[in-house]
Amino acid sequence: MxxxxxxxxxxxxxxxxxxxxxxxxxxxxxxxxxxxxxxxxxxxxxxxxxxxxxxxxxxxxxxxxxxxxxxxxxGPAPDTGWQTIALSDRSIDTGPVTDELGPVPNGAILLDGGYLHRTLQPTRALSSALARAARRPDAWDRTSANGLTPLRAVFAANSNGVTPDDVLITAGGQSALSMALRAIVAPGSPVLVESPTYPGALAAARAAGLRPVPVPMDANGVRPDLLAEAFAMTGARAFYCQPTFHNPTGRVLSQERRGQVVEVARAAGAFVIEDDFARLLGHGGPVPRPLVEDDRDGTVVYVTSLTKPAAPSLRIGAIIARGPVMERLRAVRRVDDFFVARPMQEAALELVSSPAWDRHLRALSAALRERCTQLTAAVTRQCPDWDLGHPPAGGLHLWIELPAGADAVSVSRSARDNNVAVSYGNRYFAAETPTACLRLAFAAATDTPELLEGARRLGSLARHGGIVG
The missing domain is CATH 1.10.10.10 (Winged helix-like DNA-binding domain superfamily/Winged helix DNA-binding domain)
Incomplete structure (x- = not known):
């Protein structure tokens, strides 16, 4: 600071x-x-x-x-008016990933955002890894479209039954998700998503010309019966989901439903795009196995990343896939950007191969658990009418349902006026009428005292009627 x-x-x-x-x-x-x-x-x-x-x-x-x-x-400003005609009516919808309230004011308490605060990042280990990578004589050579074999082996080792040949290195999780959607689903087609879901997935789907169709969740994750109905009604060929520490709700797909979801997709002749962004963000308890581990027919296309547990600019992720879909993904890679920058791949490999990485993950787990516990208790105390549901066992956020009559955007605006940035829930819903919800991040703030002060300010708003739209 x-x-x-x-x-x-x-x-x-x-x-x-x-x-x-x-x-x-x-x-x-x-x-x-x-x-x-x-x-x-x-x-x-x-x-x-x-x-x-x-x-x-x-x-x-x-x-x-x-x-x-x-x-x-x-000189005179250039006249670019002709571009309006040349571009026609094509556009990229960034609404889900754009905050309509504008930039966060300097000095505001960040209860928004999807990355670790600098104090939680393995900064020293990252710097050392990058320095070691830069000293490699081949650091600036071209690498294959698939990515460095040793790095692919690291991602493969995290999932039983997966080999390095099943792994494609990507420039972060968002890039992996965008590639998977474009490789699997034809423009103009529907793609099923959980409701609510990650706004970046909605933006990537719409940018690819796809139509996101929501499938309801409950406390145990997406409902397999409604998923089967959605496949039958829409003819969709893909379902995007976050089975473990879901963003924004933090829910975990129940063990019973994990197999059912894959079976429903397989019966529909469709893919499951499993976004496992939060696997390394657990709070100390058991983490269920990814869907891809129990998939033998190539139904699951698995997306993961090192960005969330490390730092925003470590843009290294991976896709795990089997069969012809992997060839399609490699083709997308070749026409998009040929390959991911080798120095960044080498640095990621140095990082995750060092003892410092395991130490960081253990410390991060403890820190996230403490922050989550403290913010949950503070919001419960300060805002007793807000429904926090069951506290998450992993991830970076709390998902809060506001009282009847509240408007999430108005609450977010009032909070920002009091120098607290929160994320309104509207943008996490694909097409359905959004529930009045807030997502509160507990990893973006400087420390626990700042989290508690943010909760205190939100409580003051709630007590003085600042939650009604």
Whole structure:
């Protein structure tokens, strides 16, 4: 937090300085900025890089940093109106992954988001892994479309009966999900999803020209009887699900239903796309086996990632599939991006092969359990009318049903006005009328005291009528 505050202070000071200077004027040197503002060289470099990205300054190696020309000095704005006609009515629906309330204010308590706070990330282990990977003589060579064999072996080892040949390395879980949907389902076709579900899946499906069709869940996960009806009524050829620590509800598909779901899909001649993003985010209890382990006919296409348990920018994931669908997936990979950057694959392999990785996962499990317990107790105490259901045994979120008459978007807006960011539940529903729900993250905040303060502010809103739309 202190590094972020220092960067923001320097950024504001330099913007004030830029307003007084003319285009082409030279800014103070990095050494002068360090001495004048008492900041580190890293902070100066970061702030200058941000100003350059914004187009406010121009850096000239060996010479210095200069004020960029103003917009009015760059000639008339380009006329891009012709693009509206050329693009026709095609569009990418980013609604499910776009917050209609806008950016989160600086300094707000983050009870939103799907990644670990920096204090929970294995930062030192990541840095060491990346340094070791960069020293490899072949680090910058091309790799196969499938990915590094040793890294594929790591993912294969996590699922019984899976071999490295069944694994395709991807640039994170979202990329894997997008590839799987496009490889399996034809444009214009339906794809079945749990209700509620992960907004990124809805966005990826719609971007591929697919029509998400919701299938209801209960406390034990998706209902197999309704899943069978949905397959019969729609003719869908794929069902996307998160059987373990579901996002957003945190539910786990019951042991009895796990086999039933696969059998229902197999009978319909369809695939199950199993998103197992949270397998390494358990809170210390037993974690059920993935569906793919008990699948022998290639019904299950399995998607996983190292991003959630490590850090947002470790964009390494994997797809496990068998049969012709794997050939289709490899074809998608070849036309999309050829292969995932080798240095990142090497760094991921170094990370998960080190003793530090196991230590991190144990520490993370304990930290998530503590945060989940503390936030659950605080929200229950501060907001007694909010229904938290059964606390999750894994994952990063609490799923809360608001009292009758509440509007989730209005609650989220009121919370943000009080510097608490929460996620409204509307965007987790594919087509049905959304239940008034909130998703509260317990891994994105700085620490437990910040979580408790966030719950206190939400309780104040609830007590003063801030939950009614």
């Amino acid at each position: 202190s590094d972020d505050s220092t960067s923001l202070d320097l950024l504001e000071n330099l913007r004030t300085l830029l307003a007084r200077l003319a285009p082409g004027d030279r800014l103070p040197s990095s050494r002068e900025l360090i001495e004048q503002h008492r900041v580190s060289p890293v902070t100066v470099s970061r702030v200058i890089a941000q100003l350059a990205a914004e187009g406010a300054v121009v850096t000239k190696p060996g010479s210095g940093t200069y004020v960029a020309s103003r917009a009015k000095d760059r």
